[in-house]
Amino acid sequence: MTTHQEISHPATFDLVAYLTERQPQIEAALDAAIRPGYPDTIYDAMRYSLLAGGKRLRPMLCLASCELIGGSLDSVMPMACALEMVHTMSLIHDDLPAMDDDDYRRGKLTNHKVYGEDIAILAGDGLLAYSFEYIATQTQGVSADRVLKAIAHLAKAVGANGLVGGQVVDLESEGKPDISVETLTYIHNHKTGALLKACVVCGAILAGATEAQLEKLSKFAHNIGLAFQIIDDILDITATQAELGKTAGKDIQAQKATYPKLWGLEESKRQADKLVAEAKAILAEFGDRARPLQALADYITDRKN
């Protein structure tokens, strides 16, 4: 049984109030999802990166998507937490010396700088495994069919056909400044886009969305995923290290292909805005219920870090 929570949305949606309400709920849920335990090191390492703050954009998208279809926050919160666990795992592994070799993340030392490479690898593995355990055991008031479907979607978004595949092509493209826009788009659709899409889609699956609804939400998520990455590339050039909380200018140093490099800064910003406008329009038919997701789409292009 789903406990249905209605939230009214006035004509001018107050995203700040919305985020201010949701953020502590998500933080508390994440903190409760993985408690300290034995062996201390691995639980500390997982919690260190999972609870390192951040915008919690993925859980937010998942909650807002579930809400749009009419599902309850309680029923989707374990899924939302699992998505943040998967995202955290991908950051921990991406930051490893054998990968992007980054020392800072969200203004803090990266996991392997604190706990060592071995524990960082295992912390990622532990978070990935636990994300599935958490969904499977903690989701309440949703049929097993739906939970299974959401698990399948999330797992695909993580694997070789999702973020792992995107990361591989990204690694292979490093030092090749002449890669095509198709390759760049492949990288981002998989490395960033697949998981963002999973957030929106899995939230809706748990709430019982129809295939037609899932398709619309999927298209919405595709657009904001790509816009998100374009903005990321722009920020790597225009933002300072203090704003980003991680090393700025990494892409240029690493000779990575980026959208601003292919299109220039202004055209990149225009493309991102266009993708977001399209995304918001796709959800128009859902009426006021779509306001949180639409506002989150704007938030993605307006962000400073």
Added chain:
Amino acid sequence: MTTHQEISHPATFDLVAYLTERQPQIEAALDAAIRPGYPDTIYDAMRYSLLAGGKRLRPMLCLASCELIGGSLDSVMPMACALEMVHTMSLIHDDLPAMDDDDYRRGKLTNHKVYGEDIAILAGDGLLAYSFEYIATQTQGVSADRVLKAIAHLAKAVGANGLVGGQVVDLESEGKPDISVETLTYIHNHKTGALLKACVVCGAILAGATEAQLEKLSKFAHNIGLAFQIIDDILDITATQAELGKTAGKDIQAQKATYPKLWGLEESKRQADKLVAEAKAILAEFGDRARPLQALADYITDRKN
């Protein structure tokens, strides 16, 4: 619907015939589970380690356990393949320079020696994610409830409360020759035992085992898991590199605590035999249906590599 396949077991169970029948079925299922794809590198890397041979003990245990409860091979084969994917992922990550730093596995170069550390980390991540996708999407003729329960059990066996936790305590115990038998047992119950137990338990869950049956099978698996590790420690001392297909004598070099070091070779062998005898006795009430699992238990202690 499960297509039920009856196999008759004569009084003297012919394990060689059983393994000879099952092995090619498992190999074919694994080969079909992950086909080559784009990006080539990651699919090649995953297939390189997944299809590197080995005894396929984990899928064998899963199939035999499902069969004992009366489930069909078809319904459990995706689970059996997923268990081998998870096992392969743990080997790839364990072999990394930041972990055990091993160059050979099953007589072949380890994954990172062939594909590089970055791809090896991602191949492990890809296999882990795919194992859950594969169970969730490919399991046929089993209720979603059961599939979800099996996924939860497998995920727990992999995470910080399972093989990841065991690996952490193992890493922390290196160079400490005076660790207790309790710590050593914790390591092995988690690093090796948890996944072996998941094989037996998940096969039985999919077949619809009762809680009482699961408890018996769990105890059986606990015993053979521990026996398996004791034999592994013994073989590290007594077997040659050619027999093992990996570097022999690694434990002594790494100053790892082992059962032979704690108990001596003879007592270690006696303990392993005792655990296996107990394990076989636990399954006695299942009659002839238990013969494959019982024979696999013997196989574990008699193996030469």
